[in-house]
Amino acid sequence: MAERPSVKDILAAARNAGPAKPAAEPAAAEEQAAASTERPAAVPQAAPSLGRPMTLKEKLAAARGGAGAPAATGGVSTEASAEAVSEGAAAPSVPPPAPSIGRPLTLKEKLAAAKAAGGSAPAAAKAAPGAKAAAPAAKTAPTAARELPPLEKMSDPKDLAEAARRAAAAKNAPAKKAEPADKGHAAKKAESKSVPPKPSKEAVLAGRQPRRDFLAEFPWIAAGWGMFTAGMGAMTLMTLRFLFPNVITEPPQTVKIGPPTQFEPEEVNERWKTDWGFWIVRSKAYSGEDIIYALQSVCTHLGCPPNWLNGEQKFKCPCHGSGFYISGINFEGPAPRPLERFKIAVGDDGQLVVDKSQTFKEEQQQWQDPDSFVAAV
Numbered sequence: 001m002a003e004r005p006s007v008k009d010i011l012a013a014a015r016n017a018g019p020a021k022p023a024a025e026p027a028a029a030e031e032q033a034a035a036s037t038e039r040p041a042a043v044p045q046a047a048p049s050l051g052r053p054m055t056l057k058e059k060l061a062a063a064r065g066g067a068g069a070p071a072a073t074g075g076v077s078t079e080a081s082a083e084a085v086s087e088g089a090a091a092p093s094v095p096p097p098a099p100s101i102g103r104p105l106t107l108k109e110k111l112a113a114a115k116a117a118g119g120s121a122p123a124a125a126k127a128a129p130g131a132k133a134a135a136p137a138a139k140t141a142p143t144a145a146r147e148l149p150p151l152e153k154m155s156d157p158k159d160l161a162e163a164a165r166r167a168a169a170a171k172n173a174p175a176k177k178a179e180p181a182d183k184g185h186a187a188k189k190a191e192s193k194s195v196p197p198k199p200s201k202e203a204v205l206a207g208r209q210p211r212r213d214f215l216a217e218f219p220w221i222a223a224g225w226g227m228f229t230a231g232m233g234a235m236t237l238m239t240l241r242f243l244f245p246n247v248i249t250e251p252p253q254t255v256k257i258g259p260p261t262q263f264e265p266e267e268v269n270e271r272w273k274t275d276w277g278f279w280i281v282r283s284k285a286y287s288g289e290d291i292i293y294a295l296q297s298v299c300t301h302l303g304c305p306p307n308w309l310n311g312e313q314k315f316k317c318p319c320h321g322s323g324f325y326i327s328g329i330n331f332e333g334p335a336p337r338p339l340e341r342f343k344i345a346v347g348d349d350g351q352l353v354v355d356k357s358q359t360f361k362e363e364q365q366q367w368q369d370p371d372s373f374v375a376a377v
């Protein structure tokens with residue numbers, strides 16, 4: 001970076017500028033005019049004539065702005081100004097002097113000035129045709145490898161960034177080279193994981209061990225399982241048995257006892273007492289009529305079977321001594337009521353039929369029912 005001129009130097013340059021020199025020769029003026037017409041943008045503008053001496057402030061401004069361009073002060077020849085213009089076009093990379101702001105530039109301002117100086121290079125390249133070839137060279141220049149200071153002495157962040165980029169590139173290069181080798185290694189590894197050949201059926205049968213019968217080796221387990229199975233089966237059958245009601249098979253309730261003529265008057269026939277539980281009696285004792293009826297052989301006290309005592313002409317209960325007449329009326333003992341009658345009738349064939357499903361009780365005046373007796377013939 002160019003050294004900044006001190007205030008003292010600027011004042012000396014202003015004093016040396018002095019009044020404007022006489023005009024240049026006509027030939028030189030013509031050349032200057034031609035040069036100005038060819039490159040009007042590159043020629044600096046002359047200071048305006050004020051018609052009075054310049055103040056110190058104006059001189060300082062002129063010195064800052066045009067110290068490097070003598071033509072601006074009017075004291076330099078047109079040739080010198082043309083050379084200065086051509087030099088300015090040929091050397092576009094020289095940054096313009098920093099404006100004086102009366103204080104040192106901050107870091108931010110310095111960076112802005114550096115950026116402005118870098119950005120002026122393309123404009124200068126456009127202004128000078130000869131500089132067109134230099135622009136690509138300037139573009140390629142940063143891409144070329146440059147010498148970097150040792151890492152210990154490196155202080156510029158750009159150098160550090162460049163060093164980091166080169167290190168990363170150097171690190172990736174071996175990996176890229178090794179990549180094809182890794183692919184080949186993976187393929188070989190996949191080939192090495194080949195499936196083992198499937199054994200033949202004969203080999204499998206030959207290598208198979210004989211099956212061991214578990215239940216034969218442990219018979220008590222088989223016995224336990226057998227008992228458990230039998231128990232479960234019995235429980236199942238019992239459960240199914242509860243699904244059906246019990247059927248009570250009772251003996252037939254009717255019985256044929258033969259024709260009425262076979263029974264004698266005042267006779268008690270015990271033929272059907274044991275099997276059917278009744279006596280056949282022919283007697284006139286109850287109503288004075290000669291009738292035949294069937295008395296149930298069950299004591300009305302507690303259900304004991306009484307006995308017919310032909311000598312005493314009575315039924316006697318052996319349990320508690322209850323006595324019944326031949327008609328069936330109770331007269332002694334604990335029996336509370338007379339014996340009961342079964343239904344009796346003459347069948348289609350003329351035989352007497354006794355039906356035990358229907359009874360007649362004397363205390364309820366049921367002995368008057370015609371189904372409770374049959375008239376003797």
Ligand code: FES
Nearest residue numbers: 299301317320322
């Ligand atoms: Fe006949 Fe008691 S059972 S008298």
